[in-house]
Amino acid sequence: MYFHFIFAGYYFCRHTLVASTVELNIPVYAVFVNGKICKDPKIVTPNDFSVSVFVDQLPGLNTLGISLSRIDYAPYSINPPHVHPRSSEVFVVMEDTLYAGFITSNRQNPNVMYKLFAMILHPGDVYVFPRGLIHFQYNVGKGNAVAFAGFNSQYPGLITLANALFGSEPPLPSDVLAKAFQLDEEVVEYLQSIPWIQN
Structure with a gap:
């Protein structure tokens, strides 16, 4: 199974369409929204609104509440x-x-x-x-x-339940998981010993 993340978005700063990036030289008079700098509307491009990642890599998602x-x-x-x-x-x-x-x-x-x-x-x-x-x-x-x-x-x-419960670092106490899942502690210890691949 493969996950591909595609996000698009924009937000407004002072009622003007803008996008934000982290590669800007930040002037003293820069406008920030939710801790992200707003990009000059004169230099906004379509690439400011599309990338295959979350808000840290696509600041244009900031404040939109979508992905x-x-x-x-x-x-x-x-x-x-x-x-x-x-x-x-x-x-x-x-x-x-x-x-x-x-x-x-x-x-x-x-x-x-x-x-x-x-x-x-x-x-x-x-x-x-x-x-x-x-x-x-x-x-x-x-x-x-x-x-x-x-x-x-x-x-x-994203919290994948099996990964979080049996693959956490440091591990949850095996007796806690044994009681929660009504399993022998040896079974829990085995489950905690195998690699849990994050999806």
Whole structure:
């Protein structure tokens, strides 16, 4: 699975269309918005609004509260359970078939602790993942799948649950994880010993 991040945006400083960069010589009279310098509108170019990264590399995203990513899935691959702590996500399938869903954060039924909302998505289908809820995607098709995800944050954040819990530095105490997951401590220690690849 590959992640490609594509972002575009602009913001206004003193009611003028501008973009900001970090490569400027900062004059004494420079205008700053949220700690980023505004670029002179006379020298703004399309390249000031497009790059494949987050707000630190594309300052034009500053204050917009948006970002976009493209996700490519090999056959039968997953985007494992994860959360975006600072953003909701709108998800659009472009190619092949994905099984996607999220888990609620509160009890809607005293007999059910958490509820899974999931479905099969085909090209053109759109799905929404609420901010901070655990969600995933799984390519159930036989070919490569492609999807785009839009976020209402310039820094949506990403916490892949297994990576965070079993691959943190320093590691969480194994007895804490053993109790949380009702596993033998040896199983937890094994899980903590294997490399957790960040996606």
